[in-house]
Each structure stands twice: as structure tokens, then as C-alpha cells.
Amino acid sequence: MTNISKYARLLASLLGICLRREPAVTAFLLAAMAVNAVAFAGIGLALKYTVDSMAAGAAVSAAIGGVLAALAYAADRTVSGAASAMRFHVMEKVGHIEIEPGIMRASAELPEIDHLEHQEYLDRITAIRGRSWAIVGSAWNAVEAVSMGVRLILTLLILGAASPWLLLMLPCVVLQLWFDRRAQVRLKRSELVAARNQRAQIHFFKLCISGSAGKELRVSGVGPQLVDRQVAAAEQVRASRSRALIASGCWRAVGWTVFTVGYASVIGLVAVQVADGAASVGDVMMAVTIGALLRGVLDRALQSTSDASGAARVLEPYLWLREYAERRGLSRTDVPAPRRLTDGITLSNLTFSYPGTDRNAVDDLSVTLPAGAVVAVVGEYGSGKTTLVKLLAKLHRPHSGRILVDGDDLAEIDTVAWRESLSAAFQDFGRYQTTFAESIGLGDLRHGTAASLDAAVTAADADELRSRLPDGDRTQLGSAFGGIDLSEGQWQKVALARACMRPEPVVLLLDEPTASLDAPSEQAVFESYMDRAKSLGRSIGAVTVIVSHRFSTVAGADLILVMKEGALIESGDHDELMRSGGLYKELFEIHSASYLGAGK
Numbered sequence: 001m002t003n004i005s006k007y008a009r010l011l012a013s014l015l016g017i018c019l020r021r022e023p024a025v026t027a028f029l030l031a032a033m034a035v036n037a038v039a040f041a042g043i044g045l046a047l048k049y050t051v052d053s054m055a056a057g058a059a060v061s062a063a064i065g066g067v068l069a070a071l072a073y074a075a076d077r078t079v080s081g082a083a084s085a086m087r088f089h090v091m092e093k094v095g096h097i098e099i100e101p102g103i104m105r106a107s108a109e110l111p112e113i114d115h116l117e118h119q120e121y122l123d124r125i126t127a128i129r130g131r132s133w134a135i136v137g138s139a140w141n142a143v144e145a146v147s148m149g150v151r152l153i154l155t156l157l158i159l160g161a162a163s164p165w166l167l168l169m170l171p172c173v174v175l176q177l178w179f180d181r182r183a184q185v186r187l188k189r190s191e192l193v194a195a196r197n198q199r200a201q202i203h204f205f206k207l208c209i210s211g212s213a214g215k216e217l218r219v220s221g222v223g224p225q226l227v228d229r230q231v232a233a234a235e236q237v238r239a240s241r242s243r244a245l246i247a248s249g250c251w252r253a254v255g256w257t258v259f260t261v262g263y264a265s266v267i268g269l270v271a272v273q274v275a276d277g278a279a280s281v282g283d284v285m286m287a288v289t290i291g292a293l294l295r296g297v298l299d300r301a302l303q304s305t306s307d308a309s310g311a312a313r314v315l316e317p318y319l320w321l322r323e324y325a326e327r328r329g330l331s332r333t334d335v336p337a338p339r340r341l342t343d344g345i346t347l348s349n350l351t352f353s354y355p356g357t358d359r360n361a362v363d364d365l366s367v368t369l370p371a372g373a374v375v376a377v378v379g380e381y382g383s384g385k386t387t388l389v390k391l392l393a394k395l396h397r398p399h400s401g402r403i404l405v406d407g408d409d410l411a412e413i414d415t416v417a418w419r420e421s422l423s424a425a426f427q428d429f430g431r432y433q434t435t436f437a438e439s440i441g442l443g444d445l446r447h448g449t450a451a452s453l454d455a456a457v458t459a460a461d462a463d464e465l466r467s468r469l470p471d472g473d474r475t476q477l478g479s480a481f482g483g484i485d486l487s488e489g490q491w492q493k494v495a496l497a498r499a500c501m502r503p504e505p506v507v508l509l510l511d512e513p514t515a516s517l518d519a520p521s522e523q524a525v526f527e528s529y530m531d532r533a534k535s536l537g538r539s540i541g542a543v544t545v546i547v548s549h550r551f552s553t554v555a556g557a558d559l560i561l562v563m564k565e566g567a568l569i570e571s572g573d574h575d576e577l578m579r580s581g582g583l584y585k586e587l588f589e590i591h592s593a594s595y596l597g598a599g600k
């Protein structure tokens with residue numbers, strides 16, 4: 001499909017949404033644009049009819065013509081005024097209740113998170129953030145451009161029919177508008193030049209009154225010089241503005257002179273035609289009225305066409321995001337997620353690299369995570385631990401290799417069902433500024449109960465935090481909405497409690513879940529997590545994958561995976577790895593030494 005037909009379909013669908021959400025107002029707006037297109041020509045015709053009737057001595061016809069001209073004028077003005085207010089109403093309403101949520105859905109409801117790291121995606125989100133009204137507005141700009149085009153064509157047809165000379169008004173108006181634009185460009189350019197000096201003025205002024213620079217200023221005696229520089233900058237602003245005002249005034253004067261001479265000449269030519277009997281007095285009257293207003297009509301037509309064509313700035317990103325969301329959207333499958341594991345999870349030649357990078361973040365990784373096991377993943381910074389956790393959560397698609405869950409390919413398992421059977425606490429956790437109970441309850445929207453909330457709070461060692469909340473579970477968190485602000489560690493406890501809400505996850509993913517906690521809290525949380533992991537391991541074969549730099553925690557795991565540059569270089573339990581004397585032993589000893597050295 002070509003770009004033009006894509007945009008045309010998008011604009012039509014935006015108008016369709018307006019019609020669905022605000023049928024009466026949309027119908028009124030469309031009618032108003034139709035009235036605007038024809039009313040202007042109606043004014044001219046009615047005036048001509050009035051004057052010609054008067055010339056013919058037909059008083060009643062003249063009166064009717066006068067009334068019609070007044071009605072056409074009133075309709076044009078009244079409808080335009082009401083339509084512009086209503087247009088803003090529709091743009092805002094449809095923008096906020098249809099377009100903005102659509103943009104949010106195009107991000108939040110994608111099953112994977114590649115887009116959040118995709119530069120092209122992020123650029124487009126930035127381009128339309130807070131501009132949902134402009135996306136709807138672009139559809140109305142297009143309708144207005146059509147309406148203004150029709151208005152202009154009708155006006156020219158009427159003028160041409162009265163006398164072909166009248167069509168010469170068009171080049172006069174075009175020339176005047178061209179000079180007018182030059183004048184505007186000159187003023188804008190001078191504002192850009194003046195802006196630099198204005199910033200300098202503000203800078204010098206602030207330095208003179210600033211408390212921090214005040215001491216230095218007095219010691220160095222530079223104060224008077226700053227004042228002089230401020231005055232010089234102000235003088236440059238004034239001089240550049242004056243020059244621009246004079247130049248733009250000249251451009252405008254030339255434009256209006258050209259228009260006036262042309263306009264008067266055309267009217268003169270028509271007057272000659274009247275004298276020759278080739279045109280009526282009504283034609284002159286119509287030419288005088290419509291000719292004087294033609295400039296406004298052409299200006300609006302050009303403006304709305306340029307607005308409509310400029311709409312690509314918001315339409316292109318919006319269309320791109322919609323197409324991206326369609327391509328990468330969630331597709332459900334009928335392979336259910338397991339409720340218990342019997343064999344475990346097998347990673348087979350798993351490989352993944354982030355878009356735009358040429359290094360594998362996870363490189364040909366093969367290992368089995370046995371059912372019921374607590375698996376720790378260790379390695380230096382950037383070795384691929386978090387990426388492995390994200391692949392297990394289906395947040396990225398592996399480039400090659402497979403993840404088999406009790407023999408079923410994870411790629412085939414229904415993503416929604418898989419996510420519902422996970423519990424995950426990530427290093428970069430969310431801070432939901434809602435009530436304490438809601439912020440934790442989000443962890444299990446479908447089955448969460450008051451009892452599971454209590455258990456989750458205890459598992460995250462957050463009972464003390466909860467007891468200190470001024471309004472208990474209903475305490476609003478975060479200062480953005482007038483709630484209490486939490487420390488980093490307290491936010492992390494809330495996130496950890498959220499991750500404990502699901503009562504029987506078959507996979508628990510913990511990626512540095514206690515990085516912001518103090519040592520006693522970390523110990524308490526780990527003990528509680530380990531108890532829970534082992535108990536779930538025994539009852540439903542749940543696999544726990546924990547990423548941690550704390551080797552004291554890691555040592556207790558059933559299986560430890562040691563990663564380096566995306567590859568699995570060692571695996572086994574603590575004793576086996578210590579005996580083999582590889583990277584794990586080295587990291588463990590460095591960690592133990594720094595731990596003791598720090599006197600902890």
C-alpha cells in the first residue's frame with residue numbers, strides 16, 4: 001500500500017472514531033465545513049442580486065437579496081465560531097480516550113520488551129508523546145483543507161463568470177501573500193538572532209544578583225563590566241529587532257501596494273465593462289466585496305493545506321507504532337503452561353543478541369535446570385545473567401536455540417499463561433504510586449486475596465514497613481499524588497512482596513532482588529525466599545533462578561551457573577565448583593576477602 005493511501009485510510013479511520021465517540025458534534029463539524037465552503041460564494045451572489053434588483057427598481061427582490069446576503073454572512077461567521085470550539089473539544093476527547101490509550105497499549109501490551117530498547121521506536125514515542133490531540137487534529141485539518149479548496153474554487157468560478165478580468169485578482173492576492181510571508185520570515189529570523197543575546201542578558205542579570213557568584217564578583221570587581229555587557233546585549237537585541245521591523249514593514253508595504261494597484265485596476269476594468277453594458281453594477285459590487293475578502297480565503301486555504309501536509313510529523317510515527325504493534329502483538333496459542341514441573345527446564349544452544357549490537361549477550365548456552373532446584377547464576381558485570389532471566393520470562397525471543405519446559409518448547413507455550421505461572425522480581429523494579437495494598441496486589445490481579453497479601457508482605461520482610469504506614473494498607477505511596485515517599489530499599493521491599501503474591505509459581509525469577517536492601521533485611525528476605533523456593537520445589541517441582549552478586553546466598557543453591565561473556569563456562573554445586581578451581585572459586589574468594597576486609 002502506498003504511503004498516500006495509508007495516510008488517507010488513517011485519516012478516514014480517525015474521522016470514523018470521532019463519529020463513533022461524538023456523533024452529534026462530528027456531524028455538526030462536517031456540516032459546518034460544508035457551509036463554510038459555500039456560504040462565502042453565497043454572500044457574493046446575494047449581494048450581486050440585491051444591487052442588480054435595486055438597479056432594476058425591484059425593491060422586494062433587492063430586500064430578499066439583502067436578507068439572503070445577511071443570512072449567508074451570519075451563517076458563515078456563526079458556524080465558524082462554534083465549529084472551532086467544538087473541533088478542539090472533539091480533538092481533546094478522542095485524543096485522550098482513544099488515541100493515547102492506543103499508544104499506551106501499543107507499548108504495554110506487546111508481549112516482549114525489545115521495543116523499549118529500540119531507538120526507532122523510542123524516537124517515535126517521543127515525537128507523539130502528549131500530542132494525541134494533534135493526531136486527531138490532522139484529520140480535521142485535511143477536511144478543512146478540502147473545504148477551503150472548494151471555497152476558493154467556487155469564489156473564482158463566480159468571479160470568472162461575472163467578468164474574466166476579475167480572475168486577475170488572484171495573482172494580486174498571491175503576490176501580496178508572498179510579500180507578507182517574506183515579512184514574517186524576516187521577523188522570525190531576527191527573533192532567532194535576538195534569542196542568543198537575550199540569553200546573554202538573562203545570564204548577566206542572574207550573575208549580578210546571584211548569591212553564589214556574589215562573593216567572587218565583589219572580590220574580582222567585575223560587577224560594572226557585567227552591567228556593561230548586559231547593556232550591550234540589550235542594545236543588540238533592540239537594534240536587531242528594529243532592523244527586522246523596518247525591513248518587514250517595507251515588505252508588507254510593497255505587498256499591499258501591489259495588491260491595491262492590481263485590485264483598483266481590476267475594478268476599473270469591470271467598471272468599464274459596466275459602462276459598455278457587458279457587466280452589471282451588481283458584478284462590480286460583488287467584485288469589490290469578494291475581491292477584498294479573497295486574500296483571507298486564499299490565506300486560510302494555504303494555511304490549512306500546509307497544516308494538513310505538516311500532519312505527517314505526527315501521523316508517520318503514529319502509523320509506524322500501530323504497524324509495529326500489529327506485527328509484534330500478542331498471538332495466543334493453545335499450548336498451556338504447566339502447573340507443576342517433573343523434568344525441569346532445558347536450555348538448548350540458546351543464543352540472543354540485542355538489536356543494534358554484534359555481540360551475543362547469551363551465547364550458545366545449553367544446560368538443564370532440574371525440577372525443584374534452586375539455580376543461582378553468577379558472573380562478572382555484563383556476562384548475560386539478566387538476559388538469561390529475561391529469555392526465561394519470554395521478554396525477548398532467542399535468536400537461535402530453544403527453551404524446553406518439561407519437553408514443551410517455550411516459544412509454543414501460550415505467553416499469557418506462561419507469565420501467569422511465573423513470579424519475578426527484577427533489578428529495575430517498578431514504583432507504582434498507588435496504595436500500599438494495590439501496589440503489592442498488582443502481583444496477582446486474578447487470584448490475590450487478603451491472606452496472600454499478608455503472606456507476601458511477610459515473605460518480603462516488609463511487616464515493619466507496613467506497621468509504620470500512617471493509613472495502613474490504604475496509605476498512598478509516592479509523593480506525586482500526595483502520598484508518603486519511600487526509600488529505595490522500602491520500594492524494593494514493596495516490589496519483592498509483589499513478586500510473592502502468586503501462591504504457586506512454577507518458576508521464580510529473582511534478578512538481584514535485594515540490591516537496595518541493608519544486610520539484615522537482605523538476610524531475612526533471602527532466608528524467606530529460600531524457604532519458599534524449596535517448599536515450592538518439593539510440592540510442584542518449581543524451579544527458582546536467582547541472580548546475585550552475594551556469594552553467601554549463592555553457595556546454598558542446588559546448581560550454580562557461572563557465565564562469562566554470554567557463555568556458560570562452569571556449572572555445579574558450590575563444593576564441586578570450589579574443587580574445580582575455576583572462575584567461581586576466584587570470584588568467591590575475592591568476594592569473601594572483600595566481605596571480611598570491610599569488617600562485615
Ligand SMILES: Nc1ncnc2c1ncn2[C@@H]1O[C@H](COP(=O)(O)OP(=O)(O)OP(=O)(O)O)[C@@H](O)[C@H]1O
Binds near residue numbers: 357386
Ligand atoms: N538493552 C540492551 N541493549 C543492548 N545491549 C544490552 C542491553 N542490555 C544488556 N546489554 C548487553 O548485553 C550483555 C549482557 O547484559 P546483561 O544485563 O544480561 O548482563 P548481566 O550479567 O546481567 O550484568 P549485571 O551483572 O551488570 O546486571 C552486556 O554486554 C550488556 O552490555
